[in-house]
Amino acid sequence: MKLWLYIIRRILLIIPTLIGLTIIVFILIHVRGNNLIIAEYLNPHLTGAARDYAIQQLYQRFHLNDPLFIQYFYWLYQVINGDLGLTRTPIYSGPVNTALALFYPNTIMLALVSSILIWIIGIPIGVWSAVKRDSVFDQSTRVATFTLYAMPAYMVYLLVLIIFAVYLKWFPISGAVDPLLLQGVSWYVNGISYPTHIIFIDALLHGDINIALNSIWHFILPSLGIALGGVAGIIRLLRSSMLEVLDQDYIRMARSKGISESEVINIHARRNALIPAVTSFVYGVAGLLGGVVVAEVIFNIPGVGYWTVQALLNNDAGGILGSTLIFGIILVTASLILDIIYAALDPRVRY
Amino acid sequence: MSEILTINNLKVWFHTRRGTFKALNGVNLNLRKGEVLGLAGESGSGKSTLGLSIMALLPSNAIIVRGSKIILKNRDYLKYFELFPEEKIDRKFKIKKNQKIMKHIRDFLAKIRGKEVSMVFQEPMTALNPLLQIGYQITEALLAHSSINLAKRILSRINLTEDDVREILKIVKSSKNVEKDLNEFSKLKKLDGIEDQVLYILNRKDLSTIRKERMIYSLKEKMKNPLTMSYLKKIAENKSIGIYRFLNRIPILKRYLKGVLIKEGYRKAIELLAMLNIPHAEKVVYMYPHELSGGMRQRVSIAIALANNPDIIILDEPTSALDVIVQYQILQLISELKYKLNISFIFISHDLSVLAEVCDRIAIMYGGRIVEIGPIDKIFYESLHPYTKGLLRAIPKISKDIKTIESIPGTVPDMRNPPNGCMFHPRCPYVMDVCRNKVPKSIEYSKDHFVECFLYGE
Numbered sequence: 153m154k155l156w157l158y159i160i161r162r163i164l165l166i167i168p169t170l171i172g173l174t175i176i177v178f179i180l181i182h183v184r185g186n187n188l189i190i191a192e193y194l195n196p197h198l199t200g201a202a203r204d205y206a207i208q209q210l211y212q213r214f215h216l217n218d219p220l221f222i223q224y225f226y227w228l229y230q231v232i233n234g235d236l237g238l239t240r241t242p243i244y245s246g247p248v249n250t251a252l253a254l255f256y257p258n259t260i261m262l263a264l265v266s267s268i269l270i271w272i273i274g275i276p277i278g279v280w281s282a283v284k285r286d287s288v289f290d291q292s293t294r295v296a297t298f299t300l301y302a303m304p305a306y307m308v309y310l311l312v313l314i315i316f317a318v319y320l321k322w323f324p325i326s327g328a329v330d331p332l333l334l335q336g337v338s339w340y341v342n343g344i345s346y347p348t349h350i351i352f353i354d355a356l357l358h359g360d361i362n363i364a365l366n367s368i369w370h371f372i373l374p375s376l377g378i379a380l381g382g383v384a385g386i387i388r389l390l391r392s393s394m395l396e397v398l399d400q401d402y403i404r405m406a407r408s409k410g411i412s413e414s415e416v417i418n419i420h421a422r423r424n425a426l427i428p429a430v431t432s433f434v435y436g437v438a439g440l441l442g443g444v445v446v447a448e449v450i451f452n453i454p455g456v457g458y459w460t461v462q463a464l465l466n467n468d469a470g471g472i473l474g475s476t477l478i479f480g481i482i483l484v485t486a487s488l489i490l491d492i493i494y495a496a497l498d499p500r501v502r503y
Numbered sequence: 504m505s506e507i508l509t510i511n512n513l514k515v516w517f518h519t520r521r522g523t524f525k526a527l528n529g530v531n532l533n534l535r536k537g538e539v540l541g542l543a544g545e546s547g548s549g550k551s552t553l554g555l556s557i558m559a560l561l562p563s564n565a566i567i568v569r570g571s572k573i574i575l576k577n578r579d580y581l582k583y584f585e586l587f588p589e590e591k592i593d594r595k596f597k598i599k600k601n602q603k604i605m606k607h608i609r610d611f612l613a614k615i616r617g618k619e620v621s622m623v624f625q626e627p628m629t630a631l632n633p634l635l636q637i638g639y640q641i642t643e644a645l646l647a648h649s650s651i652n653l654a655k656r657i658l659s660r661i662n663l664t665e666d667d668v669r670e671i672l673k674i675v676k677s678s679k680n681v682e683k684d685l686n687e688f689s690k691l692k693k694l695d696g697i698e699d700q701v702l703y704i705l706n707r708k709d710l711s712t713i714r715k716e717r718m719i720y721s722l723k724e725k726m727k728n729p730l731t732m733s734y735l736k737k738i739a740e741n742k743s744i745g746i747y748r749f750l751n752r753i754p755i756l757k758r759y760l761k762g763v764l765i766k767e768g769y770r771k772a773i774e775l776l777a778m779l780n781i782p783h784a785e786k787v788v789y790m791y792p793h794e795l796s797g798g799m800r801q802r803v804s805i806a807i808a809l810a811n812n813p814d815i816i817i818l819d820e821p822t823s824a825l826d827v828i829v830q831y832q833i834l835q836l837i838s839e840l841k842y843k844l845n846i847s848f849i850f851i852s853h854d855l856s857v858l859a860e861v862c863d864r865i866a867i868m869y870g871g872r873i874v875e876i877g878p879i880d881k882i883f884y885e886s887l888h889p890y891t892k893g894l895l896r897a898i899p900k901i902s903k904d905i906k907t908i909e910s911i912p913g914t915v916p917d918m919r920n921p922p923n924g925c926m927f928h929p930r931c932p933y934v935m936d937v938c939r940n941k942v943p944k945s946i947e948y949s950k951d952h953f954v955e956c957f958l959y960g961e
Contacts, residue, residue: 401629408558408624409644409807410617413610419643420632499791500633 248474269379278390326452438486541858544868638788642768656696798829870926877952
């Protein structure tokens with residue numbers, strides 16, 4: 153019950169952060185000048201009086217003649233109603249929120265699968281390399297993690313791709329789902345699936361197990377690549393914090409009770425060692441949700457990172473600011489989730 | 504008094520990169536039933552190492568040398584292991600092979616750890632896991648060794664009939680020796696474990712008689728579901744639990760199998776904590792270590808050590824991190840427990856005044872050897888060994904107006920290259936030629952008072 157109140161208080165506390173975030177994004181929009189704001193909406197073929205009239209209309213529509221702080225509230229109202237402006241990039245032109253609905257699901261899927269992989273690969277290896285300190289297993293893990301650390305991300309992705317897709321042919325080379333499977337599917341319209349926009353979940357909701365499995369199958373390889381890049385840090389962190397915990401008095405105390413070694417490690421050591429690793433993990437996932445540009449390009453998955461880079465290259469303000477806003481919200485939410493996890497894991501956190 | 508623990512010629516060395524650290528060099532010690540033996544000495548004299556060796560909790564670079572004997576209740580545990588002889592431990596020593604042996608010893612002795620010997624550590628602040636409830640940490644010790652008792656306690660409450668309750672109340676009201684009668688009653692009716700629970704209720708001081716009777720009435724518990732019942736019966740009869748081990752891994756089922764035992768463990772933990780004079784034990788079991796004070800935490804550590812009714816408890820400087828008043832309370836508690844439960848204690852401390860409060864005998868350690876051991880009066884008033892005399896002189900006295908604190912000149916020897924002969928000879932004011940070459944033998948100067956020094960004997 154107390155934890156519940158703490159969560160509500162933390163959620164209320166993120167409101168000021170979000171207001172600050174929106175103010176910064178709003179100022180960034182207006183730094184560019186009014187002309188650029190309406191440029192996206194203006195018909196370039198108009199000339200003379202008609203053009204002036206259209207500009208006047210747009211000024212009125214976006215309340216550009218009002219003072220800036222009043223404009224902020226109009227803009228905020230617009231954002232809350234889901235209107236983030238327009239974007240124009242080679243891969244997509246149209247409203248920003250449609251673009252997000254199109255690109256974000258792939259990123260979310262990628263982030264989820266790869267973070268699950270990081271978790272299930274990282275924890276056992278990190279824990280075991282600390283428990284079996286200086287053993288062959290520990291030494292080889294050390295070599296492997298430092299190799300992964302040192303390699304640039306794209307090289308890891310290409311290696312994974314070459315090994316598993318080109319030589320072994322276990323996984324498809326690219327794409328988010330087999331497009332042939334989606335032909336004539338009623339819940340898939342113009343590249344967007346309904347109702348949640350995440351193909352895997354929608355397929356499960358509509359009972360198309362085939363499509364769901366196919367989409368998971370497509371996502372394993374890019375996720376594995378991303379996970380291999382991210383898991384090295386988690387393993388090193390977990391190993392060092394585990395070693396620190398294993399040296400503590402309460403571990404010796406636990407052993408003096410005569411409980412089995414596996415219980416000492418699983419109940420007493422692991423949970424304590426996880427606390428520092430959780431921070432790194434949650435911010436890692438938040439980073440993944442912001443888009444993994446290189447992975448998305450190499451594995452040809454139309455994700456939000458890919459789209460943001462296109463927007464940057466094409467000087468497309470709508471896209472950049474839209475994704476900035478969303479990414480800011482994700483980071484704020486991540487820190488909220490982190491606080492809740494801390495409170496649940498560690499009774500010493502006061503709430 | 505019978506001897507419960509005998510240590511013969513115990514040598515424990517540590518393998519380090521800069522040579523072998525000889526922490527214990529032939530310790531001879533015996534511990535009798537129901538006594539408190541104090542172990543005193545400077546830092547680095549091997550007091551804690553001795554405690555850890557009895558518990559088999561030595562770090563992985565420790566070497567127990569061949570010929571060492573730790574005999575607990577007439578069983579010599581070390582004889583099963585192929586230990587390395589003294590000559591072989593040199594620069595080319597294979598530490599990996601020894602680590603395996605040490606691991607075997609650790610695993611082998613897991614079944615006596617906590618059950619026959621248990622230990623209370625120095626720092627109450629760090630000795631408890633900050634993420635686990637107090638009750639769980641006590642329950643864990645119970646589950647490791649006496650889950651049979653826990654299962655019997657639950658079954659005894661379930662099997663209790665109304666007539667039994669009436670009989671118990673009759674015993675409680677009329678009997679002169681309640682404890683004995685209750686024991687007989689529970690044996691007769693095959694209700695093992697009910698007597699503890701009734702006695703706990705009776706011993707509580709904060710309840711009225713009527714309230715206590717009502718609590719005894721409410722001991723009766725309803726039948727549990729068949730799965731739980733069969734699990735409890737299997738455990739109570741000490742049969743192998745086979746398939747339940749897998750069922751215990753399934754989260755929902757676990758609540759009805761192991762969870763029942765854990766809940767009972769919390770009940771037993773409350774009784775233990777109440778025995779150690781912790782107020783509001785019902786609430787304390789659900790607290791976390793950071794919510795308790797240092798003295799309370801040390802009591803919880805003692806409760807964990809007591810959980811399985813061990814024969815020996817090793818107290819490794821249990822009062823050093825506490826303030827004087829709490830220290831006094833803990834010492835009171837230990838002397839109380841000594842009389843109540845007939846447990847032997849080994850009390851490790853560098854503070855002779857603390858040892859004077861509780862101990863029956865005191866052993867003085869120096870350089871990994873016990874240089875003097877004897878009854879407390881003899882050690883304090885008729886001390887023989889020059890080191891003991893020096894230690895006693897180094898206690899500052901409030902009654903005198905002192906300008907300088909007396910101490911023993913010199914420092915503890917470097918145990919990587921210990922001095923030849925008597926360990927104490929470089930610092931000894933009475934040093935003779937023989938001290939430099941020969942190790943003194945233990946001499947019984949008077950009854951029960953042994954000393955290792957050439958000044959005495961022939």
